[in-house]
Amino acid sequence: MMPEKLQNNKKTSMKQQDEINDVKQNKINFIAIIMLLGFVIAVFYYYVQGVYLGRGYPYNTCFFIPIDRFNDFVNTYNLTANLNPYFEEYFFNSNYYPFLHILFYPFTFLSVGYALLVFILLFAAVLFYFNYIYLKTDNLLETIKNVLIISICSYPVLFIIDRGSFEGIIFALLAGFFIAMEKKEENTACIFLASAIATKLYPAVFIVLLITEKKYKAAIKTCFLVIFFTLVSLFLFEGGFVKNLDHMFGFGHGTSTYIANSMAIQRCVSLFTVLKISIIKLGWINSVDFNNVLSIYMIAVFSTFLVVSYLIWRISFKTWEKVFLLVSMMLLFPHISGDYKLIFMYLPLWFLVNEDSSSRSDYLYLAAIGVLLIPKNYFLLEGIFSDSGRSDLSTGIFVNVLLMVALSLSIVVGAIRRSISSGTKPVIP
DSSP states (O other): OOOHHHHHHHHHHHHHHHHHHHHHHHHHHHHHHHHHHHHHHHHHHHHIIIIISOOOTTTTOSSSOGGGTTHHHHHHHHHHTTTOTTTOSSSSOOOSOHHHHHHHGGGGGSOHHHHHHHHHHHHHHHHHHHHHHHHOOSOHHHHHHHHHHHHHSOHHHHHHHHHTOTHHHHHHHHHHHHHHHHTTOHHHHHHHHHHHHHHOSGGGGGHHHHHHTTOHHHHHHHHHHHHHHHHHHHHHSTTOHHHHHHHHHTOOSSHHHHHHHSSOBOSBOOHHHHHHHHHHHTTOGGGOOHHHHHHHHHHHHHHHHHHHHHHHHHSOOOHHHHHHHHHHHHHHSSSOOBGGGGGGGHHHHHHHHTOSOOOHHHHHHHHHHHHHTSOOTTSBOTTOOBTTSSOOOBTHHHHHHHHHHHHHHHHHHHHHHHHHHTTOOOOOO
16 A cells, blocks of 8 residues: 555646646647737738739738749759759849758759659648657547647748748758657757758857857767868769868859848848848938848847857756757848748747746747747738839838847846846856
């Protein structure tokens, strides 16, 4: 017979676990309601604009110009098919890192239509899988319902599908990195993170996470793997290693530079975009040298990145807070950062939902992340033209940027206050 004290401890433990499960379920229900409402409102709004009012682009959609649909995928397919992305006879040459084309290459064994279908299905499967892993509760029906809502009623998810964007690949790699880290499979985690960094540089922010958790060997291993993946990719390209390496070092002459140094603006979640729109609206556009502005901007954001990384290292942050800060910098600091990159907000969402705490601030943060994940392109900015050649940008740009900045500041201030109240004086540079 079980001793009475052990029985009581077991009952207490079960009660605590039930409370934790209830907290998680309430958080998931809360974010699901926000995303469902945001999705329904957007569908209703754009349906009325397009069908009843007969208005075309950009009034009848929250996505990019319809005639350009799936072209991120199609263009990358055409540039990758002959493993000659930097010198292919195409209307432009790639300025992506070589490993992206290696990851993409298997799709080129199929016709472009089937390749796109397989890409979308794989992306959907990965998204549903990871959302299920992090959002599952004891109630299977509730889990399925919420996973479907949170996966489907998502602006960045639908935008990735609309563009055929390979950000879906990077999302899968980073999700794999976090799963491997939780399972303490360090080598696997390094491979996932290095693959993401070798595909596009910005996931390198998560090396900070390895350093703050004193996984120095893993950080060094990741860096070596990035170099290895890049060099091997160059060897596999047509034209040979030296020719392709030389071209890669000459990056910066494509769309990215054009967007940075002209009046054209991409639909972005970048601080630079907000700065540029403000300069245009203030009428300073003709007196500003964007080369100088971009140089000053890059120094400012790099300095901010160093300060925030130092704080993450020296002050005790919750896991979801660290991840949110790193994702926010990853999205806000590049001078081009498309709206579909908001998909990376799932990363801090997963950890916040699984936090045992349930405070008013948790729900405020959840609400803000929910707003980041829903369409907000309702009020167009007159006189501001995007790379589509249309005046199709909206105030949603400001909402996204301001929300991420406000939440980041709130998280940092909150962590400093907790550190002071616990008697650990934070070391501020």
